[in-house]
Amino acid sequence: MLKVPSLDLLVHELSRLPGIGQKTAQRLAYFILRSPDNLPESLKGALNEVQTKVQTCPGCFSVTEEHLCHYCADPGRDNQSLCVVEEPMDIMRVESSGVFRxxxxxxxxAISPLEGIQPQDLKIQELFEKIDKSLVSDTPVKEVILALDTDLEGDTTVLYLAKKLKDKGIRLTRIAHGVPIGSDIEYIDHRTLGRALENRVEI
Amino acid sequence: MLKVPSLDLLVHELSRLPGIGQKTAQRLAYFILRSPDNLPESLKGALNEVQTKVQTCPGCFSVTEEHLCHYCADPGRDNQSLCVVEEPMDIMRVESSGVFRxxxxxxxxAISPLEGIQPQDLKIQELFEKIDKSLVSDTPVKEVILALDTDLEGDTTVLYLAKKLKDKGIRLTRIAHGVPIGSDIEYIDHRTLGRALENRVEI
Incomplete structure (x- = not known):
């Protein structure tokens, strides 16, 4: 260490971020310190804005600065189709596909018994309430698309939701597993390729 | 984008850091937002500390919070040996070797004609003045060790300093190039191995 306590503190704080180790944090801290255009000030400003302005959207539990988020507030979107994601950032990915409206x-x-995350820790009850409410409205939900991660936690959550939603009379789907576009079949793992074969589509 | 301006601003600021792309910045921004232990506040505090406390050491041009940095202020260090580095962080690396006192x-x-960095943009004049001043003192510098990067800029700087310092009657050395400890010779590039052979040492 350079025996400069404030720099060490910044290194410590930066190294708490995911994927940032001790050496990267040192490099970042030093870059911030040496930056000519007052990066510490603008970073502080941005952190402040996020702290004071960002809140949870009461409609979809994404993040927003307004009363409702951009997607909940948009009157032009289809109320009969509901996409369930794990994190707000996942909305961006789905949106960038341009397929869902x-x-x-x-x-x-996502449900994770290993990390002690139970259904009641998530916005699952709120999902059921939202669906139930919509079913007695003018525009009932017709399809729930689960766009969850394809890991153990995602799979567990899909199974849980499928069990709870199966008697509601709604179409319940999950985004397809398969070979990513542009990829070489040689490098695809056997489970993905197996799923891609099972779910093959007519040309 | 999630159409949340303050979150977008934080993503933008984070993506200005070296090695942090757009997607990583999004992940970090969202992590900061969701962190349970008020990470935005502690990051802001750390940035503030660095901004207000850290200054350049007038002795060696490293960073310090005191009048002189830890190494300049230490009376127990050898004045006759001077190690020249590019950045303050390099001092940490040299110190961690435990070999230099x-x-x-x-x-x-470092001098970089491509980026327009000339000798006068660096603390090179200050180095010459420090050496000249020490040569008329009780403890003149006997050896200058150049611990600069082994890239084009580092090599250019070494050549420049060597030319300017050659008539001062001081021993001028450069840290050795060679095979890193623990590495496999199979994976060493031919220039490094060539240098390691040239600079071979008696056993």
Whole structure:
């Protein structure tokens, strides 16, 4: 260490970020310190803005600065199609595909018995309430698309939601597993390729 | 984008850091937002500390919070040996080797004609003045060790300093190039191995 306590503190704080180790944090801290255009000030400003302005959208549990988030507030979206994601950032990915025009619901995580994350820790009850409410409205939800991660936690959550939603009379789907576009089949793992074969589509 | 301006601003600021792209910045920004232990506040505090407390050491041009940095202020270090580095962080690396007990001088960069960095943009004049001053003192510098990067900029700076310092009657050395400890010779590039052979040492 350079025996400069404030720099060490900044290194410590930066190294708490995911994927940032001790050496990267040192490099970042020193870059911030030496930056000619007052990066510390603008970073502080941005952190302040996020702290004071960002809140949870009461409609979909994504993040927003307004009363409702951009997607909940948009009257032009399809109320009959609901996409369930784990995190707000996942909405961006789905949106960038340009294929989905319905509503979103953010679970704020996935069920993980290993990490002690139970259904009640997530926005799952809120999802059921939202669906039940919609079923007695003018525009009932017709399809719930689960766009969850394809890991153990995502799979567990899909199974849980499928069990709970199966008697509601709604179409319940999950985004397809398969070979990513542009990829070489040689490098695809056997489970993905197996799923891609099972779910093959007519040309 | 999630259409949340303050979050977008934080993503933008984070993506200005070296090695942090757009997607990583999004992940970091969202992590900061969701962190349970008020990471924005502690990051802001750390940035503030660095901004207000850290200054350049007038002795070696490293960073310090005191009048002189830890290594300049230490009376127990050898004044007759001077290690020249590019950046303050390099001092940490040299110190962690435990081999050097002399003084430091930070150039604050390296000569780079491509980036328009000339000798006068660095602390090179200050280095010459420090050496000249020491030569008329009780403890004249006997050896200057150049611990600069082994890239084009580092090599250019070494050549420049060697030319300017050759008539001062001081021993001028450069840290050795060679095979890193623990590495496999199979994976060493031919220039490094060539240098390691040229600079071979008696057993």
């Amino acid at each position: 319905g509503r979103y619901h953010v679970l704020q995580g | 002399g003084r430091y001088h930070v150039l604050q960069g």
